[in-house]
Amino acid sequence: MNSARVQAPVHEAGVLSRLLESRNFLGLIFMLPAAVVLLLFLTYPLGLGTWLGFTDTKIGRGGEWIGLENYEFLWGDAVTRLSVFNTIFYTVVASVIKFVLGLWLALLLNKHLPFKSFIRAIVLLPFIVPTALSAIAFWWIYDAQFSIISWTLVKLGWIDRYIDFLGEPWLARLSVIAANIWRGVPFVAICLLAGLQTISPSYYEAASLDGATAWQQFRYVTLPLLTPIIAVVMTFSVLFTFTDFQLIYVLTRGGPLNSTHLMATLSFQRAIPGGALGEGAALATAMVPFLLAAILFSYFGLQRRAWQQGGQDK
Amino acid sequence: MKSMKRREFLKTSAGVAAATAGPLIWVKDAEAQWSNAPEKGAKLRVLRWKRFVQGDEDQYLANVKKFSEKFGIEVRVDAEGWEDVRPKAAVAANTGAGPDIILSTNDDANLYPDKLVDVTDVCTYLGKKYGGFYPVCDPYLRPDGKKWIGVPLGVAGVCMVYRESHIKAAGFSSFPKDADGFLKLCKALKDKGTPPGFALGNATGDGNTWVQTLVWGFGGKLVDANNKVVIDSPETIKALEYSKELYATFVPGTLSWLDPNNNKAFLDEQISLTNNGISIYYAAKTSKDPKVAALAADINHANMPIGPIGKPSEFQLFFNQMIFKYTKYPKAAKEFLRFMMEAEQMDPWVQAAIGYVTPALTYYEKNPIWTVDPKHTPYRDSMKNMWPSGYAGKMGYASAGALADFIVVNMLAEAASGSKTPKEAAERAQKRAERYYKV
Numbered sequence: 001m002n003s004a005r006v007q008a009p010v011h012e013a014g015v016l017s018r019l020l021e022s023r024n025f026l027g028l029i030f031m032l033p034a035a036v037v038l039l040l041f042l043t044y045p046l047g048l049g050t051w052l053g054f055t056d057t058k059i060g061r062g063g064e065w066i067g068l069e070n071y072e073f074l075w076g077d078a079v080t081r082l083s084v085f086n087t088i089f090y091t092v093v094a095s096v097i098k099f100v101l102g103l104w105l106a107l108l109l110n111k112h113l114p115f116k117s118f119i120r121a122i123v124l125l126p127f128i129v130p131t132a133l134s135a136i137a138f139w140w141i142y143d144a145q146f147s148i149i150s151w152t153l154v155k156l157g158w159i160d161r162y163i164d165f166l167g168e169p170w171l172a173r174l175s176v177i178a179a180n181i182w183r184g185v186p187f188v189a190i191c192l193l194a195g196l197q198t199i200s201p202s203y204y205e206a207a208s209l210d211g212a213t214a215w216q217q218f219r220y221v222t223l224p225l226l227t228p229i230i231a232v233v234m235t236f237s238v239l240f241t242f243t244d245f246q247l248i249y250v251l252t253r254g255g256p257l258n259s260t261h262l263m264a265t266l267s268f269q270r271a272i273p274g275g276a277l278g279e280g281a282a283l284a285t286a287m288v289p290f291l292l293a294a295i296l297f298s299y300f301g302l303q304r305r306a307w308q309q310g311g312q313d314k
Numbered sequence: 315m316k317s318m319k320r321r322e323f324l325k326t327s328a329g330v331a332a333a334t335a336g337p338l339i340w341v342k343d344a345e346a347q348w349s350n351a352p353e354k355g356a357k358l359r360v361l362r363w364k365r366f367v368q369g370d371e372d373q374y375l376a377n378v379k380k381f382s383e384k385f386g387i388e389v390r391v392d393a394e395g396w397e398d399v400r401p402k403a404a405v406a407a408n409t410g411a412g413p414d415i416i417l418s419t420n421d422d423a424n425l426y427p428d429k430l431v432d433v434t435d436v437c438t439y440l441g442k443k444y445g446g447f448y449p450v451c452d453p454y455l456r457p458d459g460k461k462w463i464g465v466p467l468g469v470a471g472v473c474m475v476y477r478e479s480h481i482k483a484a485g486f487s488s489f490p491k492d493a494d495g496f497l498k499l500c501k502a503l504k505d506k507g508t509p510p511g512f513a514l515g516n517a518t519g520d521g522n523t524w525v526q527t528l529v530w531g532f533g534g535k536l537v538d539a540n541n542k543v544v545i546d547s548p549e550t551i552k553a554l555e556y557s558k559e560l561y562a563t564f565v566p567g568t569l570s571w572l573d574p575n576n577n578k579a580f581l582d583e584q585i586s587l588t589n590n591g592i593s594i595y596y597a598a599k600t601s602k603d604p605k606v607a608a609l610a611a612d613i614n615h616a617n618m619p620i621g622p623i624g625k626p627s628e629f630q631l632f633f634n635q636m637i638f639k640y641t642k643y644p645k646a647a648k649e650f651l652r653f654m655m656e657a658e659q660m661d662p663w664v665q666a667a668i669g670y671v672t673p674a675l676t677y678y679e680k681n682p683i684w685t686v687d688p689k690h691t692p693y694r695d696s697m698k699n700m701w702p703s704g705y706a707g708k709m710g711y712a713s714a715g716a717l718a719d720f721i722v723v724n725m726l727a728e729a730a731s732g733s734k735t736p737k738e739a740a741e742r743a744q745k746r747a748e749r750y751y752k753v
Contacts (some may be wrong), residue, residue: 078742078745167568253517267716273401274715276716
């Protein structure tokens with residue numbers, strides 16, 4: 001009796017302390033809060049959104065399972081197709097330009113400039129300002145009647161009527177892309193700058209001793225060593241651009257003639273003001289394959305070791 | 315059913331009621347009696363759209379305060395941008411929790427009629443007392459012709475807003491009443507360098523109102539009485555051809571215009587004519603900028619031009635007042651809506667907003683605000699001249715969805731700007747609408 005009573009707590013303490021010493025168990029315990037947060041606020045909404053896409057749920061009324069009907073509907077819908085085209089065009093053009101400008105800016109900032117840290121701080125500004133606010137600024141810049149650009153050009157006598165930035169379909173597409181680029185470049189530039197600073201100067205010394213030109217140094221030293229960062233930064237950049245919403249919603253609401261509707265804005269328009277929650281959810285879910293493709297591309301396309309080590313693909 | 319109520323009332327407050335009920339029988343409008351006993355300790359939450367003119371909010375809240383003092387019922391009023399009220403109301407209906415009363419827009423009540431408290435008694439009482447609701451309220455809030463599922467509030471009337479001096483300079487002594495004269499006016503205005511401007515972007519308020527009015531005025535409509543899509547019709551094509559000529563007179567850039575653009579352009583004197591609520595005039599009158607304030611004298615209003623069909627066909631932003639079944643205090647909520655619609659509250663409210671809202675009861679045509687300044691008068695008739703949303707079909711998810719997807723606005727914008735021929739634009743609208751009305 002006595003010994004049993006004594007033994008029991010010892011045994012329990014033994015289990016507990018053994019558990020606490022187990023790396024696996026501790027790992028699980030420490031990950032639990034994060035896992036709960038992710039499951040609750042990420043997995044569950046994502047799963048719910050996907051499920052809604054297979055139902056005919058309306059706002060204010062539950063729905064029934066209708067299989068792929070929403071997707072069939074969207075496939076045949078001209079506005080949806082246009083929005084897919086707009087989204088891809090928007091993402092590709094904006095991402096490429098953001099990458100080129102961002103890399104260029106990073107290279108410039110990596111040089112020894114006067115007031116270096118001040119300039120670096122300023123460069124980040126467009127990224128720090130809330131999108132909705134900078135979008136309103138662009139709304140005025142592009143306004144059909146009050147545009148500062150048109151006003152300046154008219155005063156200079158270069159044009160005789162205001163430019164209809166957001167009224168012509170193609171001009172509107174390019175205008176919203178320009179606004180997106182303005183906002184996105186700092187993110188790319190600062191991240192790439194961080195990458196540039198991890199490259200040891202000794203590589204450049206060695207390269208210049210071997211007589212490499214500036215271009216060769218960039219091509220065979222900088223670029224390969226930067227690709228891991230580029231892959232990550234561009235993945236994020238593409239994801240942000242593809243899912244952009246605020247900029248479009250403030251500037252055009254998808255107009256003129258739906259020529260700037262992105263999948264995200266159209267999904268909102270159909271789901272919330274239009275009330276077709278199921279259809280909007282399906283449209284949002286339809287963005288997932290595109291996003292996965294972008295991620296896979298950057299991982300398999302840009303993370304190649306051979307290339308990073310300065311070699312060629314075999 | 316009305317007598318039932320009265321009997322209940324007599325039972326509960328026998329003494330007082332017996333004394334007053336006798337003489338009241340001989341009053342001419344004996345039916346217009348109201349009896350209701352709000353729940354003890356009731357509290358109400360009201361969600362409404364955010365004001366467009368300051369006077370509206372101030373007086374509304376003053377009326378609410380009066381109600382609270384009189385009935386001892388605490389009322390909390392929240393206001394949201396009018397386009398955000400719709401999804402919130404829908405979520406409230408779906409989840410069964412939220413504000414007791416919601417003031418929302420257009421087809422909303424028809425999306426969840428079984429979630430709303432029957433307010434037939436309130437509407438019958440108000441109708442009897444104040445000359446009846448305009449018939450256009452029926453499709454919005456009395457879909458079966460018998461039961462009221464909400465109390466109509468009114469519309470944010472939209473009229474033509476123009477510059478008196480510019481119209482005169484263009485050779486017109488008065489504002490044209492029909493579509494032909496209107497087109498001539500717009501052409502003359504453009505020639506004088508003072509063009510008109512109407513929103514053709516995805517502008518929920520200003521875009522939909524003038525575009526639907528125009529298409530209906532030519533006899534075009536999205537659906538017939540059986541909800542069959544009939545937008546691809548010769549009448550629609552005529553309207554689109556007309557809009558092409560009209561668009562040529564507009565200030566550049568209207569394809570990108572959202573709701574605020576025409577207000578900005580008008581107050582900056584870049585356009586001389588647009589469609590809007592009375593808010594432009596209100597803004598000019600109350601502006602601290604002397605230049606803008608001086609504009610007020612030159613601003614005038616007219617009802618929307620009548621199309622070839624020969625009668626007004628206006629589309630207006632309709633406001634309803636819904637009580638949700640989940641409320642714990644339906645009687646207090648009814649009392650609140652009744653109170654707010656009574657002349658003692660409604661008259662000062664309409665005046666404070668200088669007629670921004672045209673009430674849904676015909677009695678309020680007599681409100682002095684409509685005549686104190688002749689420039690207010692056109693807004694008086696906004697309820698009278700309007701056609702229901704989703705005309706000529708029934709309201710529901712299809713009509714709400716088609717409106718939110720800008721099908722008719724996009725069609726007109728495509729045809730007017732020449733990016734598609736009128737026929738192509740109408741065919742496209744037909745296909746898009748059919749998806750909502752599921753053929």
